[in-house]
Amino acid sequence: MAFDIDKYAAGSERLGWDDLDLEHFRQNPLSPETLRTLRYMADVEYHTVCYTRDLLTTPSHKDGDISTFMTMWNREEFWHGEALGAVLEVHGITVDYDALRASRLKLGWRDRLDPIKQSMLGKIVGSDFVAVHMSWGAANEWSAVSAYKRMADLETDPVLGELLRRIAKQETRHVAFYVSQARERLQKSKRAQKLTRLLLSKFWAPVGSSIMERDDVQFVFGQIMSGVEGRKEMKKLDNNIASLPGMQGLTIFEKALDGLGVAA
Amino acid sequence: MTTSPDPQVARPFDIREFTRTAQGNFRSELDLASYESEPLSAQELEFLRYAARLEAATMEHLRNLLVTATHKDARVTAFLVTWAFEKFWMADALDAVLEAHGLPRTRTVPEGAPRRSADEAIQRSGPIRRALAAVGLGTPIVAVHMTVGLIDEWILRAAYDHLRETTTSSALRDTIGRIQIIKTRHEAFFADETDWRLRDSKAAVRRARAALLTAAWPIGGVERAAVDRDMFETFVFGGTGGAARAESIGTRVAALPGMDARMGSVTAKKLLP
Ligand SMILES: [Fe+2]
Numbered sequence: 001m002a003f004d005i006d007k008y009a010a011g012s013e014r015l016g017w018d019d020l021d022l023e024h025f026r027q028n029p030l031s032p033e034t035l036r037t038l039r040y041m042a043d044v045e046y047h048t049v050c051y052t053r054d055l056l057t058t059p060s061h062k063d064g065d066i067s068t069f070m071t072m073w074n075r076e077e078f079w080h081g082e083a084l085g086a087v088l089e090v091h092g093i094t095v096d097y098d099a100l101r102a103s104r105l106k107l108g109w110r111d112r113l114d115p116i117k118q119s120m121l122g123k124i125v126g127s128d129f130v131a132v133h134m135s136w137g138a139a140n141e142w143s144a145v146s147a148y149k150r151m152a153d154l155e156t157d158p159v160l161g162e163l164l165r166r167i168a169k170q171e172t173r174h175v176a177f178y179v180s181q182a183r184e185r186l187q188k189s190k191r192a193q194k195l196t197r198l199l200l201s202k203f204w205a206p207v208g209s210s211i212m213e214r215d216d217v218q219f220v221f222g223q224i225m226s227g228v229e230g231r232k233e234m235k236k237l238d239n240n241i242a243s244l245p246g247m248q249g250l251t252i253f254e255k256a257l258d259g260l261g262v263a264a
Numbered sequence: 265m266t267t268s269p270d271p272q273v274a275r276p277f278d279i280r281e282f283t284r285t286a287q288g289n290f291r292s293e294l295d296l297a298s299y300e301s302e303p304l305s306a307q308e309l310e311f312l313r314y315a316a317r318l319e320a321a322t323m324e325h326l327r328n329l330l331v332t333a334t335h336k337d338a339r340v341t342a343f344l345v346t347w348a349f350e351k352f353w354m355a356d357a358l359d360a361v362l363e364a365h366g367l368p369r370t371r372t373v374p375e376g377a378p379r380r381s382a383d384e385a386i387q388r389s390g391p392i393r394r395a396l397a398a399v400g401l402g403t404p405i406v407a408v409h410m411t412v413g414l415i416d417e418w419i420l421r422a423a424y425d426h427l428r429e430t431t432t433s434s435a436l437r438d439t440i441g442r443i444q445i446i447k448t449r450h451e452a453f454f455a456d457e458t459d460w461r462l463r464d465s466k467a468a469v470r471r472a473r474a475a476l477l478t479a480a481w482p483i484g485g486v487e488r489a490a491v492d493r494d495m496f497e498t499f500v501f502g503g504t505g506g507a508a509r510a511e512s513i514g515t516r517v518a519a520l521p522g523m524d525a526r527m528g529s530v531t532a533k534k535l536l537p
């Protein structure tokens with residue numbers, strides 16, 4: 001099914017939470033574990049624009065649909081960060097611009113060379129790389145939906161649950177865009193399929209891996225993806241990826257969770 | 265998100281308020297019906313087409329900024345995310361006016377060939393060269409981006425002002441006025457950032473001066489069609505009063521921290537047809 005980009009753009013709104021009583025957390029504070037995971041998610045959301053940078057160095061930005069999507073998507077993700085930031089704020093945890101900058105500065109050399117590497121890769125394989133970009137985005141957005149839904153199920157707090165479900169709802173629209181793009185582009189080119197398969201299996205890592213400390217990554221994925229239910233969710237994610245043209249049999253999520261030592 | 269108070273500079277621009285009150289789609293509020301009885305001239309429509317391209321080219325521009333240290337500054341990226349969103353809808357409003365004249369929307373109209381001049385070659389450098397050129401530069405590059413962004417706003421303001429002054433269509437005057445109100449906050453942000461960043465660092469001033477010497481206006485101009493650029497320069501900075509409009513921008517450039525009359529006249533000269 002084709003994704004209606006005009007409809008998406010017209011309906012794109014910043015996430016609202018004015019009707020939710022965040023002050024309720026003052027009497028019913030969230031656990032430190034939950035706050036740690038929320039902090040991780042807020043950081044990832046705020047850093048979306050940095051991922052955009054890596055993606056924009058490929059030929060993708062010249063495509064009208066893609067640049068329209070990126071404009072709206074960037075802003076929606078920014079507001080996911082703001083929403084989670086508001087919850088943290090009530091708990092006395094401040095996510096300010098300087099703190100975010102500090103974590104971006106930590107990225108150092110590896111990060112600096114990333115757009116160069118990506119862009120050269122982009123030039124070499126031309127438009128096939130757009131298919132990689134779109135498949136990558138699909139994997140990330142799929143995992144965002146799972147993470148927010150799992151978190152909402154695990155949490156008993158009704159206010160947090162509602163907020164997370166609202167975020168998850170926007171994430172499903174992101175999935176729809178990336179998947180429709182990825183499918184179409186992979187379908188058209190065997191070379192794009194091969195390249196995507198290679199890069200996903202070699203380089204894909206859960207969102208946030210490149211910007212957060214490893215023990216944060218382990219902690220967060222342990223919290224939301226461990227146990228029987230977590231593994232079930234993981235299988236679902238791998239099946240989603242495997243449903244893309246040429247991606248049959250890939251198990252990137254399983255590999256990632258095993259690599260992080262997340263208990264089954 | 266809260267903004268940390270800066271002990272050295274009181275920044276009047278409220279980034280939080282800006283992000284919260286971003287202007288989205290305002291197509292439905294435009295007076296499009298009046299163009300049926302009072303259509304715009306071919307020259308005005310051409311100008312709107314080009315303006316729509318300039319406003320819509322945010323992802324191109326973002327790419328050039330984000331490959332440098334600018335992406336590390338969370339305050340600036342929060343601004344840029346919202347700025348791109350607002351510009352998208354400004355371009356959409358301009359498209360609405362074009363569509364009211366039976367013309368297709370801008371993204372479906374192929375763009376002409378760009379200019380080929382040796383002195384603008386550096387502006388055409390892709391993300392690899394930009395990223396390499398930015399290695400080791402750190403924060404001064406952010407000051408450069410803010411300065412260039414500010415001057416770009418001045419140029420577009422002069423262009424929209426001139427269009428409002430010359431058109432006989434009150435509907436167009438209203439639409440352009442509406443767009444200019446949205447752009448006021450963009451200019452205010454760039455002005456604030458430019459001011460403190462150029463005051464803050466000699467390296468930033470050095471880099472900004474070098475950038476102005478090789479700049480091509482408006483931002484992203486090198487990617488635009490040569491014929492459109494000629495049209496823009498002739499319309500805004502040609503004819504009676506054109507040179508004075510360029511001069512006025514030059515004067516403002518000269519008055520920025522660390523800039524001088526030379527930088528002002530270099531900039532003004534580049535604007536002329
Ligand atoms: Fe998100």
Ligand SMILES: [Fe+2]
Nearest residue numbers: 141144171174
């Ligand atoms: Fe998302």
